[in-house]
Amino acid sequence: MTRIASSAIAPCLFASTLWLLSACNGPADAGGGEGGSTSSATSMGSAESSGGSASMTAGSSDGSGAADSSGGGIDRYHPLDFGMASVHGPALKLQAEDCRECHGADLAGGTSAVNCDSCHTPGWREDCVFCHGGTIDQTGAPPNDITDIDEVSMLSFIAHPKHVIEQDHPAYDCTQCHVKPTDVLSSNHIFDDTPAQGEVSFLMGLSEAGGYDGNGSCTTLYCHGNGRQDNGAYSHDMATPDCGGCHAYPGTANDDLTTMSGQHRRHMNEGAQCQDCHTDTVSGDTILTASLHVDGNKDVKLSGPASDMTWNAGAKSCSGTCHVGEAEGHNNEHW
Ligand code: HEC
Numbered sequence: 001m002t003r004i005a006s007s008a009i010a011p012c013l014f015a016s017t018l019w020l021l022s023a024c025n026g027p028a029d030a031g032g033g034e035g036g037s038t039s040s041a042t043s044m045g046s047a048e049s050s051g052g053s054a055s056m057t058a059g060s061s062d063g064s065g066a067a068d069s070s071g072g073g074i075d076r077y078h079p080l081d082f083g084m085a086s087v088h089g090p091a092l093k094l095q096a097e098d099c100r101e102c103h104g105a106d107l108a109g110g111t112s113a114v115n116c117d118s119c120h121t122p123g124w125r126e127d128c129v130f131c132h133g134g135t136i137d138q139t140g141a142p143p144n145d146i147t148d149i150d151e152v153s154m155l156s157f158i159a160h161p162k163h164v165i166e167q168d169h170p171a172y173d174c175t176q177c178h179v180k181p182t183d184v185l186s187s188n189h190i191f192d193d194t195p196a197q198g199e200v201s202f203l204m205g206l207s208e209a210g211g212y213d214g215n216g217s218c219t220t221l222y223c224h225g226n227g228r229q230d231n232g233a234y235s236h237d238m239a240t241p242d243c244g245g246c247h248a249y250p251g252t253a254n255d256d257l258t259t260m261s262g263q264h265r266r267h268m269n270e271g272a273q274c275q276d277c278h279t280d281t282v283s284g285d286t287i288l289t290a291s292l293h294v295d296g297n298k299d300v301k302l303s304g305p306a307s308d309m310t311w312n313a314g315a316k317s318c319s320g321t322c323h324v325g326e327a328e329g330h331n332n333e334h335w
């Protein structure tokens, strides 16, 4: 999204409160913004001329209101530079206080009469990269974290890009690991009992039995498991797994084909290749169709020496004849 340059807000800092409000409402109006901006300026103006009673009342539980009112004789609740994104942004994201107390449950003004929509680019409430992510991809997934830290070793979950961008697996939606909010006010999103802490929930994803230790490590995952059980475990600072990282794979440290279902070992020992039976998913050692891999479905499609056969997933058996003309030709064996 297009952000208003910080210079648009800078003049506000050196101005009287009334001029501050009209200057700050400028960008939203120019950008075809909210109808509420004019009325918010007007009502703020009257709050000021009536002695700023709204802010005095609102700030009475917090010492900072009183401290500010000594600055230049202007009654203000927030510090003078609070209109800057770099000051009030972190206050929201780290939940220094509950903005809804004064700006309303809908953030449309409340007793402060300052509508959060009055300066922001329209659509900001649903814009996931307004507050987090937006540097590597536009999904909203960090980096950056809500602390604005983008130093990789400091991130709460280093492996976001590896999951939300397609690579040998589908581009996973946030729902795999979080309850996905739809906007700023979604329940359990920003305004919850755990300020500045992203919550993990696997319940809506492939790894619904997954466990999270709060420190980047997961257990009882389907996604890092062998495809037969929820037996995967992984930590976000580990390297990207190779083909034997989850299920057995010839030529890797994890080459015990007896850990795979049915007749895998027998067929592999007879020279079959993965692509003979998983034609749509792989070609050689390469994932051909990322959307089919680690998607919760065992995708079987036969080709090559088995091209005359059909896999019956319900009965877990094949029909047709394999290895036609060869001594070991067989069919219908239960997998
Ligand atoms: C206790 C009441 C109260 C709380 C809580 C509060 N505000 Fe305000 N806010 C006000 C008032 C009153 C104004 C009008 C200017 C003033 O008095 O500081 C205001 C103005 C603003 C402005 C306009 C710029 C400015 O400084 O005038 C921004 C931005 C803002 N608030 C952001 C926030 C954010 C973000 C939060 C939560 C982290 C928050 N406020 C919490 C009362 C509050």
Ligand code: HEC
Pocket (backbone or CB within 6 Å): 002, 003, 004, 005, 009, 024, 083, 084, 085, 086, 088, 089, 090, 092, 093, 099, 103, 107, 114, 115, 116, 117, 118, 119, 120, 121, 124, 130, 131, 132
């Ligand atoms: C005086 C104008 C003004 C008001 C009022 C205002 N903001 Fe902002 N805010 C900005 C500007 C400018 C930006 C930069 C992004 C943009 O231009 O849309 C910004 C950005 C933000 C960011 C992102 C900052 C970051 O570091 O990622 C958050 C969070 C935010 N505002 C919260 C709020 C909340 C909550 C309110 C209402 C309580 C509010 N703002 C009211 C001017 C304002």
Ligand code: HEC
Pocket (backbone or CB within 6 Å): 092, 093, 094, 095, 124, 125, 126, 127, 128, 129, 130, 131, 132, 140, 146, 174, 178, 179, 180, 181, 182, 183, 184, 188, 189, 190, 191, 192, 194, 195, 196, 197, 198, 199, 200
């Ligand atoms: C105004 C800033 C802001 C916007 C816009 C925003 N978020 Fe968030 N988001 C946060 C903050 C702050 C947290 C930390 C949550 C907490 O304190 O519990 C968070 C946390 C999250 C989490 C971690 C799980 C959780 O709720 O704790 C997900 C997932 C998330 N946001 C997705 C989204 C999506 C998707 C969108 C767009 C529809 C979005 N966010 C828009 C500020 C924002």
Ligand code: HEC
Pocket (backbone or CB within 6 Å): 128, 132, 133, 139, 140, 141, 142, 144, 145, 146, 147, 156, 157, 160, 163, 164, 172, 173, 174, 175, 176, 177, 178, 196, 197, 198, 199, 200, 212, 214, 215, 216
């Ligand atoms: C593979 C699982 C996974 C997926 C998919 C995922 N996340 Fe996360 N996310 C996590 C984990 C784990 C954490 C770290 C929680 C913690 O320890 O605090 C986290 C933390 C977060 C946080 C808080 C970061 C902070 O500042 O601490 C946000 C915001 C977030 N995720 C947004 C998203 C969004 C948006 C998406 C979808 C585009 C997404 N995540 C997809 C696992 C995931």
Ligand code: HEC
Pocket (backbone or CB within 6 Å): 168, 222, 223, 224, 225, 226, 227, 241, 242, 243, 244, 245, 246, 247, 274, 278, 281, 282, 284, 285, 286, 287, 292, 293, 294, 295, 296, 297, 298, 299, 300
């Ligand atoms: C992160 C764990 C993980 C890694 C790494 C992994 N796989 Fe898989 N793989 C799975 C799971 C789980 C399944 C079970 C079926 C599903 O959900 O798609 C699977 C299924 C398969 C299948 C069966 C066809 C299908 O779509 O179900 C083939 C073939 C396969 N993987 C090949 C590979 C190859 C080749 C690599 C290396 C490039 C690899 N896998 C790396 C987890 C992994």
Ligand code: HEC
Pocket (backbone or CB within 6 Å): 226, 227, 228, 247, 248, 249, 250, 259, 260, 261, 262, 264, 267, 268, 272, 273, 274, 275, 276, 277, 278, 298, 300, 311, 313, 316, 335
């Ligand atoms: C002879 C055919 C055949 C070959 C060759 C084959 N598979 Fe499979 N694969 C299957 C069948 C059939 C299933 C079971 C589907 C079901 O249970 O619905 C399966 C299932 C899987 C699963 C899900 C977990 C499991 O063990 O059932 C994975 C992972 C997998 N295959 C990976 C591979 C990989 C990797 C290779 C090559 C190293 C390979 N397969 C070679 C036929 C084959």
